[in-house]
Amino acid sequence: MTDSTPDRPSFTFVRGDDVPAQTLHAAFIAAFSDYLNGPFEIPLAQWPLLLARQGVDLALSRVALDGAGAPLAFALVAPRPLSARWRLATMGALPEARGTGAAPALLDDVIARAAAAGLRAVELEVFAQNERARRLYEGRGFEKLHDLFGYVAEPGVIPPSTASPPHAIDMPHLLGWLDAAERRIPDLPLQVTAATIRHGVDYHGWQIDGGQVVFSLPDETVMVHSLIAPDGNAARLLIQALAAVYPQRRLRVPQLQREDLGGGTLRALGATPQPLHQQLMWRPL
Incomplete structure (x- = not known):
């Protein structure tokens, strides 16, 4: 062309x-x-x-x-x-x-x-503050589906759980769970699904009550790569378990977290949403 x-x-x-x-x-x-x-x-x-x-x-x-x-x-x-x-x-x-x-x-x-x-559609993520790009996408018919925030919590901010740690799972079962989640939950950012997570190195996975968190432990950080917990109680248990098992580490979540799948719970537990955040947008065809 x-x-x-x-x-x-x-x-x-x-x-x-x-x-x-x-x-x-x-x-x-x-x-x-x-x-x-x-x-x-x-x-x-x-x-x-x-x-x-x-x-x-x-x-x-x-x-x-x-x-x-x-x-x-x-x-x-x-x-x-x-x-x-x-x-x-x-x-x-x-x-x-x-x-x-x-x-x-x-x-x-x-x-x-x-x-x-x-x-059915074309989708993308764009930083909400990137006005030039966002205007281009909106001008082509893209609509916001979800805000995607990142979060940070310093050690001691999130109250640790007193419950038993969630069930740890291996990578094959972790990826299988993500594939099933992608089929039943619309509009998951690709980076929190099996397509991206399968390329991770030294990733850990926990499950509880229909929710799952995938994380790694770089430096002095708990880096959350995927938190999918439609049930607020499951999200709370997973997040507080991370605080209990790794009390000296900072918790970080990239700007890919949907509010309804754990983001709201992170806020409620004291994690700080980052001002620079993304929007998941789509353009129906």
Whole structure:
């Protein structure tokens, strides 16, 4: 696909797997060099893992190239077969390409191809404070489904549980539970599901009363990678168990936590929501 007008340069779309990995990686680094949440400095050696953790299918992704074959912008797509959607895993434009129309054209292309494939919707996450990106998505018919907050709790803030620790589970059962949860709970961010969690290293999982938490223990932190607990009591037991077993560690939850699946309970127990937060949006087809 090509696009041009007398007032802007032309660009061509190619599949993501037709672009050398080092070229796409360099474009990604450049596009996010001034990102709202800080620059990404992921080395090239870790690029394949980043794509895997985001569920990216390069054959479904597209890169806009200028007349000399250099990247202008990219739209990386992650299929979500359990919900019949595509996820726009990330979209970016190099600083010098902003205003060329390449990024909006890529977004239109993703929407059109998803509709042609018979999918139900396209989804994405965007920082609520990223007004430029949010306006672009809203202008293309995207609607907010959920706010996704991150949380921090210093040691001693969350009252520890006096109950027995939840049932620990191994990775195969943890992933199976996540697959079942994705089938029964609409609109889970991909990063808290099996598609991402399966790539984790030294992850731990606990279950109780229909809820599950997946976490790791980097440095002096309990890093929560996935908390899915529709029942408030289960969420409370899981969170307080973390405080009881790891009383000297800071609790951190990334900006992927739905309020109704544990976020509200984190607030009630004293965890601090982070001001920079995301929105899960979708565009029905």
